Amino acid sequence: LLVRLLATTMAADAPRLAATALARLANGHAQTQEAIVAEADAIPRLVAMVDLAAARRQSQEAIMPDSLPPGAATSTPLAPAALPAAAVTTSLATVAPSLAEPAMAGRMQEAASDALRRLLELGSARRALAACDGIRSMVRLLASTDAAARRHAEHALVLLAADGANRELIIRQLVDMLHGGKFSVEAREQAAGSLAQLATADAENCRSLVAADGLQPLLALLQETSSRAKEHALVALTALAKASPANQVAIAE
Numbered sequence: 001l002l003v004r005l006l007a008t009t010m011a012a013d014a015p016r017l018a019a020t021a022l023a024r025l026a027n028g029h030a031q032t033q034e035a036i037v038a039e040a041d042a043i044p045r046l047v048a049m050v051d052l053a054a055a056r057r058q059s060q061e062a063i064m065p066d067s068l069p070p071g072a073a074t075s076t077p078l079a080p081a082a083l084p085a086a087a088v089t090t091s092l093a094t095v096a097p098s099l100a101e102p103a104m105a106g107r108m109q110e111a112a113s114d115a116l117r118r119l120l121e122l123g124s125a126r127r128a129l130a131a132c133d134g135i136r137s138m139v140r141l142l143a144s145t146d147a148a149a150r151r152h153a154e155h156a157l158v159l160l161a162a163d164g165a166n167r168e169l170i171i172r173q174l175v176d177m178l179h180g181g182k183f184s185v186e187a188r189e190q191a192a193g194s195l196a197q198l199a200t201a202d203a204e205n206c207r208s209l210v211a212a213d214g215l216q217p218l219l220a221l222l223q224e225t226s227s228r229a230k231e232h233a234l235v236a237l238t239a240l241a242k243a244s245p246a247n248q249v250a251i252a253e
Contacts, residue, residue: 004034006045015049016104019111022046026118033122043119043128046189049112050137055104095177106146113141113152120159130166142194143187151192158197161205171198171208178217185226190233192221199239206243217242 002025004017024044026033034041116134119125129135138160139152157174160166177183177191195214198205209215218240219235240247 003039003045006049013104016108016111019046019049019108019115023111023115023118027113027117030122031124033119036205037119037122037125037128043116043125043134044132046112046116046119046165047132047134047137049111050134050203051139053108053112057135106144106149109141109144109149110152113149113156115140117152117156117159123163126160126163126166129160129177130163135166135169136173139170139177142174142177142190143183145181146187147186151167154190154194154197157194158201161198161202164204166207167198167205168212171195171205171214172212174198175209175212175214175217178214178221185224185229188221188224189228190231190234191225192236193220196232196235196239199243201238203243206240206247209236209240210244210247210250215247219251 002018002022006015008062022036026036114123116129116138120129129138133155138153142150142157143149144153157170161170174191174195178188178195183191195209195218199209215237218233218236221229224230224233237251241251
């Protein structure tokens with residue numbers, strides 16, 4: 001019933017409330033997670049909610065350009081991803097009316113991303129999210145103005161990277177977010193935090209990070225005014241140095 005409510009027209013706020021309920025039910029309960037993911041449209045609908053809320057916020061901010069934070073423009077590699085037609089059709093008709101205000105869009109993103117990051121503890125959920133191009137959606141969510149949604153996205157990406165097929169795509173997109181001027185300071189902080197978690201978790205992640213040309217952007221973050229960005233960059237660089245003597249030489253140079 002809750003999965004069906006993600007695409008209901010009964011009430012404007014029903015999809016957000018349904019996503020919030022799913023997140024609470026899925027919290028630490030493997031059987032409940034499996035039951036939710038078994039619903040064929042559950043993951044695509046939650047991803048569609050994240051994307052539609054993001055699109056609505058961008059349209060509202062475009063009307064009020066003065067409210068945009070410096071450097072918040074998105075880049076070509078993170079252009080809106082193509083979602084399954086069924087997921088977009090059902091969600092566009094039902095979620096969009098509930099996003100009349102940017103604040104509502106933020107709450108929608110937060111609820112949907114919270115449900116997703118809890119469900120992604122399951123391998124079947126990770127595969128379903130990757131199949132509907134949800135990895136790009138999670139990376140883009142790091143640039144959200146909603147702090148809770150950014151945290152949920154970071155957690156989700158760490159879980160997704162546990163699957164080797166997702167690792168390189170995630171790391172490449174996170175490295176792209178580190179480049180100054182393309183994204184807000186908050187987005188770069190969150191991307192660096194995700195990379196720090198990935199680098200400290202797995203030697204293979206370190207190899208993928210170096211292969212994605214991530215060393216120089218991380219070193220550049222040490223010159224940022226943001227203390228959080230510096231801290232995350234230092235953690236990632238330390239993990240890279242420990243992973244390989246070659247990395248130590250590259251960092252020292």
